[in-house]
Amino acid sequence: MVYSAAQLVRERGVTATGIRDVVERAAAPRGSFQHYFPGGKDQLVSEALLWSGDFAARWVAEYAGTTPSGLFAHLAAPWERELAAREFQRGCPVMAAAADACAGDSALTGPIRAALDRWEDAIVAALGRLGVPAGADRRLATLMLSTLEGAILLARVRRDVRPLGTVVADLGPLLDAAVRA
Amino acid sequence: MVYSAAQLVRERGVTATGIRDVVERAAAPRGSFQHYFPGGKDQLVSEALLWSGDFAARWVAEYAGTTPSGLFAHLAAPWERELAAREFQRGCPVMAAAADACAGDSALTGPIRAALDRWEDAIVAALGRLGVPAGADRRLATLMLSTLEGAILLARVRRDVRPLGTVVADLGPLLDAAVRA
DNA sequence: ACGCTTCTATGACAGTCGTCATGGACGGGG
DNA sequence: CCCCGTCCATGACGACTGTCATAGAAGCGT
Numbered sequence A, B: 001m002v003y004s005a006a007q008l009v010r011e012r013g014v015t016a017t018g019i020r021d022v023v024e025r026a027a028a029p030r031g032s033f034q035h036y037f038p039g040g041k042d043q044l045v046s047e048a049l050l051w052s053g054d055f056a057a058r059w060v061a062e063y064a065g066t067t068p069s070g071l072f073a074h075l076a077a078p079w080e081r082e083l084a085a086r087e088f089q090r091g092c093p094v095m096a097a098a099a100d101a102c103a104g105d106s107a108l109t110g111p112i113r114a115a116l117d118r119w120e121d122a123i124v125a126a127l128g129r130l131g132v133p134a135g136a137d138r139r140l141a142t143l144m145l146s147t148l149e150g151a152i153l154l155a156r157v158r159r160d161v162r163p164l165g166t167v168v169a170d171l172g173p174l175l176d177a178a179v180r181a
Numbered sequence C: 001a002c003g004c005t006t007c008t009a010t011g012a013c014a015g016t017c018g019t020c021a022t023g024g025a026c027g028g029g030g
Numbered sequence D: 001c002c003c004c005g006t007c008c009a010t011g012a013c014g015a016c017t018g019t020c021a022t023a024g025a026a027g028c029g030t
Helices: A002-012 A019-025 A030-036 A040-061 A068-085 A093-101 A109-129 A136-158 A162-180 B002-012 B019-025 B030-036 B040-061 B068-085 B093-101 B109-129 B136-158 B162-180
Strands: none
Touching: A002 A019, A002 A040, A002 A093, A019 A030, A019 A040, A040 A068, A040 A093, A040 A109, A068 A109, A068 A136, A068 A162, A093 A109, A093 A136, A093 B093, A093 B136, A109 A136, A109 B136, A136 A162, A136 B093, A136 B109, A136 B136, A136 B162, A162 B136, A162 B162, B002 B019, B002 B040, B002 B093, B019 B030, B019 B040, B040 B068, B040 B093, B040 B109, B068 B109, B068 B136, B068 B162, B093 B109, B093 B136, B109 B136, B136 B162
């Protein structure tokens, strides 16, 4: 159910996804939603966000290569695949949630930040393993994350995966240069 | 009125901004909306998007420096300023619209893409003026745009402008290297 | 004074939203 | 057997949404 919620948020954003859509997509009884999520919609999308963050972190940890540029390519690969396969219907859940539930002090701001942090922490850890010195690892992680998110956005708007390939190719040398620096 | 619509979209996203909110924010009579925008909400946010794209393109053209890294810093500067000044309430309208109106074949997909294209075309033109050879200019523009958009996202989620400073500093050398290459 | 166009005001409409309340099914311990 | 906690089902509520229809105000050339 949180999975269905995550997918719908990725497609349409938080506000545009209704509870009724989620339970229907999950083939779950509507009465169950209120039983398992007494916190209502906020709780549901919060869990979906955190789940997404963990998923992304796990994917980062799975990288078995030896270079930062390879890690970046590893991060971009599933997006390239899925955007093309699903015809650019789904974007990044963190971006979707941030776009329409980040202003003010919504109940979602915490989970959004937490999901992003888990993702970035995983990247920082991976960069450390690859030989990026402490201090540079965090900077490099925000650079990678920024560029990746932006490339996802461009690819989705253009309905063309090339932005992802472009940033992976052009950013690679810069990322690898941080290892020996 | 399209200005007010743009600001509200930047804050809350497309779906979450109601017509009534926009007209109230613009201090305009509600009856006027339907007179000037017979196309309804889609027309209003479309015009807001195109206006935003033109605004961004104009800002790009205003750059008077001589290096790509300087151009990138010039692009990031207003975001750094405004995010901090407005307490991270407003993000990028293109991102907001893409996040919840980009799936399927909404009436907004065209304007979203058009706004982004105007922005990118302006960057490509500016890079050409700075001595970036044709062929590399487009790649560099998507890299700059991706990284900028992503950094805006990170800054907003974190409520901290440092991601913008980080990417400007770290991406600078790579951008300038394209001039003599 | 009149008619006409342009603009404004306001109420109503059908629809959807998130949430809640009530009531029925199921199943294991007293 | 019965009771009771967990789970499912469904209808209703109030508060929205975007859109439309009708009616009034203001300006203006004739």
